[in-house]
Amino acid sequence: MKKKLLFLVSSMEGGGAERVAAMLCNYWSKSGFDVTLMATYSKRGICKHVLDDDVNLIFLADIVNSRTDSMYMKVRRTFYLRKYIIDEQPDIIVSFLTNVNIGAIIASFGLGIPVFSSERTYPPFNNWPILYNILRRIFYPYATTIIMQTQDGLDWLNKTIPSATGAIIENPVTYPLPIPEQRANNKMTSKKIILCVARLSAEKNIDMIVKVFSELANQYLDWDLVILGEGSERKKIEQVIGATKLDSRIHLVGRTNDPDFWYQQASLFIMYSKFEGFPNALVEAMSYGLPVISSNCKTGPQDILINLENGLLVELTNDREPLMHAMQYMIDNEEEAKAMGDRAIAVREHYKIEKVSMKWSNLFDSR
Incomplete structure (x- = not known):
């Protein structure tokens, strides 16, 4: 029986973290995982990255039936995410980006499901609101592993949140990158x-x-x-x-x-x-x-x-x-x-x- 993997990201509109998420989901799907990729962005968005047909893409905004981002809706989205996790019982949860990581850890708290959360930038330079910095210090120790991308990042984690378990995993590169079914005429210059x-x-x-x-x-x-x-x-x-x-x-x-x-x-x-x-x-x-x-x-x-x-x-x-x-x-x-x-x-x-x-x-x- 395939292991179920739930991958949580903010949106799939674009950006490096989202492209890495797509690459990993595609690879894990081919490797035998039952992969669900959930975009948790309050305004939903669309997916602008190439995903294999076997990757199940869902939007938390559709489940919550809301596109607003008030504090009440943040709490409500976390509640619905927890309900989804309880109903679907994934074997593994992976999350990208600080705000999504915090939500993933809270939503899965006490359920016995391992959570692997990844920081995508160097935290000391990231301009998150102070509330997120506080929540990160409180909840990161409850994740199975916090993944940093460099030794500098891991050093920050060990110093700032010493009770969290950290590891280094770099981003993968795929060559060539996936090509969309319909390629636009992108030629703008002959120079x-x-x-x-x-x-x-x-x-x-x-x-x-x-x-x-x-x-x-x-x-x-x-x-x-x-x-x-x-x-x-x-x-x-x-x-x-x-x-x-x-x-x-x-x-x-x-x-x-x-x-x-x-x-x-x-x-x-x-x-x-x-x-x-x-x-x-x-x-x-x-x-x-x-x-x-x-x-x-x-x-x-x-x-x-x-x-x-x-x-x-x-x-x-x-x-x-x-x-x-x-x-x-x-x-x-x-x-x-x-x-x-x-x-x-x-x-x-x-x-x-x-x-x-x-x-x-x-x-x-x-x-």
């Missing part, structure tokens, strides 16, 4: 592409990338900048792009269900985040053999990149010069950039889903 894939939020520092590109644009007329992602900073980034007068060369694409297309089209990848958990897009770009530039932020890039070996690590600063010099180096030294991209492909083996899934399986079996 070489510098690609940025990120949520449009302050910590991703995309305005800095735009400003640096704008200073180099006249020097490199055969290059354009393409930005994939959506988020709260869209209007600000649009204003920054408008101020550069480079609307025809800086393309703000928004969300896409076909990142494979853009990784195939790109010639250089750039990430200049202020902080990360484990940067999915960086590893994905490397798996496609792209030369990559990354800020040396906490956490993830130092675990993935060796400077000048499989990419460039750039110190995080408000000064544009380090990032500008890195972009110039990659563009001007085409052969060396290609060699770095060729070496970067090793992430396909290092972070392949079979290896990452085995780490999860070892946790499941050791509970």
Whole structure:
């Protein structure tokens, strides 16, 4: 009889955590688990990631029959989630993201079902309301295991919530990425592409990338900048792009269900985040053999990149010069950039889903 696995996420609209959730659900379904993926987002949303037919996708908002997010509805959603868990009796519960983790632990409390909850960013830099920080300290010790993505993350957990049990599991990479049944005509430019894939939020520092590109644009007329992602900073980034007068060369694409297309089209990848958990897009770009530039932020890039070996690590600063010099180096030294991209492909083996899934399986079996 198949083991039943309930995977809880916030939404499936887009983003790195959601793509990893989809990858793991697809793999576990193929490996013999009966997998249900539940999106707990109050406004429901839709799924923009490719899921296998055998993965059962449900929305907690449909069960609760509400799209509001008051404190009363948070409590009600937790109650309905607990009822669902009692009715369905999953053998294992996996959750992603702080708010979902807390809800999963509370909803399953006392039911004897192991809960494996994963933090998706480096908590000290995550701007959660103080209530979530308090609830995390109270309830994380009741999870079977709290999964962090880097040693820095595990060190934080051991120091901040020493009674919680922690483990490190990196994100998997799948190459090539799943391709949707209908591919849109995404071709926007015939020039070489510098690609940025990120949520449009302050910590991703995309305005800095735009400003640096704008200073180099006249020097490199055969290059354009393409930005994939959506988020709260869209209007600000649009204003920054408008101020550069480079609307025809800086393309703000928004969300896409076909990142494979853009990784195939790109010639250089750039990430200049202020902080990360484990940067999915960086590893994905490397798996496609792209030369990559990354800020040396906490956490993830130092675990993935060796400077000048499989990419460039750039110190995080408000000064544009380090990032500008890195972009110039990659563009001007085409052969060396290609060699770095060729070496970067090793992430396909290092972070392949079979290896990452085995780490999860070892946790499941050791509970």
